[in-house]
Amino acid sequence: MKITMRVLFLLLYICIFVSVLAGILAQLYLHMHLFFWWEEIPVFSAVYGFVGCVVIIVASKALGHRWLQKEEDYYEKR
Amino acid sequence: MIEWIHPGFIYIFGAFLVPFLKGRERLKQVYVLLLPTLAFVTLILMSKGVLLSEGKTWIVTFMGYELILGRIDLLSMVFAYVFVIASFCMFLYSIHIKEDWQHVAALVYIGSTLGVVFAGDLLTLFFFWEMMACASLFIVWYGKTKSASSAGFRYIMVHSFGGVCLLAGVLIHLQNGGSLAFDSFTWGIGSEYLGIYLILLAFLINVAVPPLGAWLADAYPEASVTGAVFLTAFTTKSAVYVLIRGFPGVEMLIWLGAIMALYGVVFAVLENDIRRLLAYHIISQVGYMVCGVGMGVFGTAAGEMAINGSTAHAFSHILYKAVLFMGMGAVIEVTGRRKLTELGGIYKYMPITFWLYMIGAFSISGFPLFNGFISKTMVVYASGMWGYSTIWLMLELASVGTFLHTGLKLPWGVWFARDTPVCEAREPPLNMLAAMGLTGFLCVLLGVYPKILYNILPYPVHYEPYGAGHVIAMCQLLVFTFVAFWMLRDKLHGTPTITLDTDWFYRLPGKWVIRFCKGPLMAFASFMDRNVMKLAGFFVWFSKNPFAALKIKGEETRLKMEKPIAASEEAVKHERDLEEIRKRQPEREPMVRLNIGTAMLLVLLLIAVYLIAMLIHGWLVT
Incomplete structure (x- = not known):
């Protein structure tokens, strides 16, 4: 278990590194067809993925705790 | 020479043979798999021009109306292909069940969906539309629990409402001089478009647009393990089909679709029931398709890209969603548990199921080399071509959420999350694994060779999914979603709660209404009833002999x-x-006083006799 976790983490770091590097290289050397200005930022997708994920979790959890989440027999009791 | 065999009829009429095969399990299994195979052969023959081929119609005259039961073109063919292929995989998954009538319900459900797909006029559409709702109701009820029963009632009430809207819309549309043909509607603002609005409303209910879409997450997870797999594919995707057919380029749909994509994601965060979480992701994914329909303006390159994207995404979605529901169904089958809070750590018992599930998860998340990637990105690309920056950002955010839940949170919570397994488990029956394997294989096949799908889309495809830009951007997005997930994974444990959705509006106030009816309203009614009857009784007595009565x-x-x-x-x-x-x-x-039921029966009999007499009269005259 310990070793597989270590291998998986190594794999994750490689993925992070390669994807970011590829993004930067592609931006420099390839002429891609872009629609919006932010797509020119080399690591835009990475940042958007990270921030988006955090925002989704935090916002939905807040929405749930404040308002939408109820005990399981909510409908039966009423 | 037979002109055409309607593939839907193969299912519908084939269904009624199933109960006769009782006791011959093996034969029944072969037979149930034979029907989709036959339908597929029919489709192949159609594409080769042997049977009714593309661009042709099959018309039946009924009561003076020309009903187009078969309208064959590229769009209807794509949807027919995927429905038939998916139904084969789903029957393979459910072949071991002993309840014949569940097979019958599923077969009629699929048959009527194909009826919707090939319908060329609005009456035929309405007929199959209603049949679809009824057949799927029985699939929900086959969950055989109390909650399934009540969810089924709510399901059919919503869909009956949708059906009534459709019928009313069609009739008003005809009254306003619209044609019976089911083509794209002229869209505008004003009371003369009322019929079209109602038709759109009916379509939007079936496509599960919030706030009309709560029925989906309410009913689907209550069906049986095998039944839920059928439900995932047909109702919503046939609704996407009719939207593409009737309302391409209606701008409102772009926004509805994008909101829908995020709405499903938000609710999936809060969900504890594993299949309800996936159901919310149906809503989210169908959002992409609705969005694509909205952008599908005729005759523009971006519009064609959007329609192609919606169609392709419906195709991919049906396959990977089936894999996902099959995987979670397998977990429920072997553990009997359906909540995230009650699962965890069972990876070592069912690794094959896990990896097959992950194929579906990678597909829905849009990993390169899986089919979600080649279809979802088309819709996003179309939004770029139109220059809708907000839509683009919303759709990308929904991608993040999709991977977060279906690809990370759910498998993490079900198969890992705890060091010791919560319960014993094993791999599901072989046919379930085979079905997951086959469907997963199709997901990968389409991801690796997108040309297979692109060649059958309604418009020529000018899109290269595996451009460096797309692949790198998607990889970054997904890898960093994973990083964020890993950091926040402790926050993502399921909680033993339910989440309020818009079904609240008919679940609680509905209860109040019933309570009001049962209590005060009934008391008032019986009070009135008593007194009115007393009065009536007096008059009856009085009028028998007014003189004597007066005298008394x-x-x-x-x-x-x-x-x-x-x-x-x-x-x-x-x-x-x-x-x-x-x-x-x-x-x-x-x-003798008859009770009201008998009286109703007599009235109905009278009407029936009258109707039959009229019909016979009509025949004799002509």
């Missing part, structure tokens, strides 16, 4: 006035006389 009443009044004055003997005698007169006009009489 007069005598009664006289007696009352006399009593305090007159001697008691006289009063008694008088009373006896009155009694004599009363007997001649009894208040109750020996007549």
